[in-house]
Amino acid sequence: MEYGPSTALIVVDVQNDFAEPSGSLYVPGGEETVGFINQQIADAVSAESTVVYTQDWHPETTPHFEKDGGIWPVHCVGGTPGAELHPDLDVADDAVRLRKGSGGEDGYSAFHVRDPETGEESSTGLAKQLEDRGVQQVVVVGLALDYCVKETAIDAARAGFETTLLAEGTRPVNLSPGDGTRAAADMADAGVVIV
Numbered sequence: 001m002e003y004g005p006s007t008a009l010i011v012v013d014v015q016n017d018f019a020e021p022s023g024s025l026y027v028p029g030g031e032e033t034v035g036f037i038n039q040q041i042a043d044a045v046s047a048e049s050t051v052v053y054t055q056d057w058h059p060e061t062t063p064h065f066e067k068d069g070g071i072w073p074v075h076c077v078g079g080t081p082g083a084e085l086h087p088d089l090d091v092a093d094d095a096v097r098l099r100k101g102s103g104g105e106d107g108y109s110a111f112h113v114r115d116p117e118t119g120e121e122s123s124t125g126l127a128k129q130l131e132d133r134g135v136q137q138v139v140v141v142g143l144a145l146d147y148c149v150k151e152t153a154i155d156a157a158r159a160g161f162e163t164t165l166l167a168e169g170t171r172p173v174n175l176s177p178g179d180g181t182r183a184a185a186d187m188a189d190a191g192v193v194i195v
Helices: 030-046 126-132 145-158 179-189
Strands: 007-012 050-056 096-100 112-114 121-123 137-143 162-171
Touching: 007 030, 007 145, 030 050, 030 137, 030 162, 050 126, 050 145, 096 126, 121 126, 137 145, 145 162, 145 179, 162 179
Parallel strands: 007 050, 007 137, 050 096, 137 162
Antiparallel strands: 112 121
C-alpha cells in the first residue's frame, strides 16, 4: 500500500473483547491481524498519513446488547479492559481517536452511528475531520470484517473517499456462515477496492 499526506489509515476496533480469545465477542483469528496492522501504521506514519483508531465504547445497558433486546453479548463497555485497544497494537502519536456507541447507539461505522430502535443515523464528524486534513484516500483494516469494517469502508466510499480494504488486516465474526464473503461482495459493490 502506498501512503502519503492525502491518505488516512482507519484501524477499526482492534480491542481486547474482539481480538483476544478470552474476549466476550472474540473474532476468530483477530489477534493474528495485529502484526500486519502495525506494519501499516508504521508505513502510514512515515508517509505522514492520518491514522484513525476507532473503538466500540458502549454503556452497560444498551439495546445493542442481547440482554437489552439486541443481538450481541455485552462487549466493549466503556472503561473496562475489554474496551481497551489490544496491548500489542501500536498507537501513533497525533492519531485521531474515535469512540462510537457511547450513547447506546449501534456504532458499526466510523462515519455514522445509528439509533438501534428508530434506525436514524447521525454523523460522527469523521468525514469532515478527514476532509479538513486533505484526505482523499482511505485504507481500512481491523475488526470485524462483516460488521464495523464493512460499514466503515462502505461509508468511506459513499463519502467520496477512494477506499481500499486490506484483507490481511481483518477477520469476520461470521455470526451466520458466509457473512464475511457477503460483506466483501457488498463492499466491492459499493466501490471499495479489496487488496
